[in-house]
Amino acid sequence: xxxxxxxxxxxxxxxxxxxxxxxxxxxxxxxxFLWYKKYPxxxxxxxxxxxSIKDKNEDGRFTVFLNKSAKHLSLHIVPSQxxxxxxxxxxASGKTSGSRLTFGEGTQLTVNP
Amino acid sequence: NAGxxxxxxxxxxxxxxxxxxxxxxxxxxxxxxxxxQDPGMGLRLIHYSVGAGITDQGEVPNGYxxxxxxxxxxxxxxxxxxxxxxxxxxxxxxxxxxxxKLFFGSGTQLSVL
Numbered sequence: 001x002x003x004x005x006x007x008x009x010x011x012x013x014x015x016x017x018x019x020x021x022x023x024x025x026x027x028x029x030x031x032x033f034l035w036y037k038k039y040p041x042x043x044x045x046x047x048x049x050x051x052s053i054k055d056k057n058e059d060g061r062f063t064v065f066l067n068k069s070a071k072h073l074s075l076h077i078v079p080s081q082x083x084x085x086x087x088x089x090x091x092a093s094g095k096t097s098g099s100r101l102t103f104g105e106g107t108q109l110t111v112n113p
Numbered sequence: 114n115a116g117x118x119x120x121x122x123x124x125x126x127x128x129x130x131x132x133x134x135x136x137x138x139x140x141x142x143x144x145x146x147x148x149x150q151d152p153g154m155g156l157r158l159i160h161y162s163v164g165a166g167i168t169d170q171g172e173v174p175n176g177y178x179x180x181x182x183x184x185x186x187x188x189x190x191x192x193x194x195x196x197x198x199x200x201x202x203x204x205x206x207x208x209x210x211x212x213x214k215l216f217f218g219s220g221t222q223l224s225v226l
Contacts, residue, residue, distance in 0.1 A: 004155070032213055043117070043203050043217030044156070089155060091213075098211040099144045100171065103155040 003027045004092050006104035014112055019077040021107050023090030026071065030092040034101065035064060035075050038087045047088070048075070080111045115139050119204050119218035126194040126225045134189040134221050136204030144207045145187040146215070149173065149200040156203065162187055163210045194225045 005024045013019045023033075031052040036044035050057040050064045050073065057064050063076045077084055090104040120135045138145065146161035158171030162181040176198060178190040187206075191198060201222050205215040 006155075009153070034213055036215075041219065043205075043219050044215075045217070046214045049213065093213050099146065099207045099209075099213055099215060100158055100161060101156075101213060101215065103148075103157070105153055105155040 002105075003030075004090055004102050004104040006090055006107050008107050009105070010108040010110070012110045012112060013080050015082055016079045019075075019080045019084065019109055019111065021075040021077075021088050021090075021109065023073045023075075023104050024071060025073075025092050027092070027094065027102070028071070029094040029096070030102075031095055032093045033064070033066060033073050034091045034093075035062075036089040036091060036103075038089065038106070044089055077109075080109075082111050082113050085109055085111050117204055117206055117216050117218035119202075119221050121221060122219070123222045124224070126191075126223065128195060128225060130194050131190070131192050132194065134191075134202055134204075134223070136187045136189065136218060137185050138187075138204075138206040138216070139185065140206065140208070140216065141184060142206035142216070143184070143209045144212065145181065146171070146205050147177070147179065147187070147189045148203045148205060150203060150220075151200050159189065159202075191223075196225045199223060199225045 034049040035047040037047045038044040066073045087106045089106045091101040117138045147159040148156040157173045160179040162168045204218040
């Protein structure tokens with residue numbers, strides 16, 4: 001039972017354009033959502049997060065949007081840069097799970113120069 | 114500042130062999146965990162620890178043992194390796210149990226033949 005799902009295994013965009021990565025979840029107890037970025041041969045690194053009391057959080061070129069009614073979140077990267085090419089994991093936690101994150105399958109983003 | 118250190122980076126085992134994946138963090142984090150990453154399945158939680166002497170099972174604990182005798186170290190033991198345990202293993206830590214911003218090690222690529 002995949003509680004956090006990223007339906008697009010890969011995404012390719014041109015440098016300077018917007019990248020939109022999507023994530024859906026099924027567990028209504030999730031109240032905190034995160035995006036991690038992973039380069040080859042490295043561990044994932046925290047990118048941005050959002051609490052369920054908000055619908056948007058912005059950090060520089062990265063914005064995460066949360067639609068609680070649809071159980072959907074998205075990560076927008078504007079403008080996209082070649083260095084953004086990586087695997088992006090969506091993750092979620094609930095009031096009782098804390099650091100025990102549930103991860104999605106990941107989306108490979110490729111930004112072409 | 115080393116962060117989370119995992120050893121070895123690569124390991125090949127034969128079915129039935131045992132081994133220990135090492136994980137150490139120097140950030141005085143309370144919470145430590147082990148994840149495995151498999152293609153198309155994201156990261157799945159194996160075991161976690163909320164402090165020295167306290168461990169618990171995650172989503173996929175079968176075939177693995179852990180212990181936490183010190184705050185810094187959280188080794189993962191495979192008692193009798195099976196081909197299904199071929200995966201990339203990541204150790205992660207966070208300051209406290211409710212802190213979702215995990216710091217990951219660089220991973221151990223394990224192949225079981």
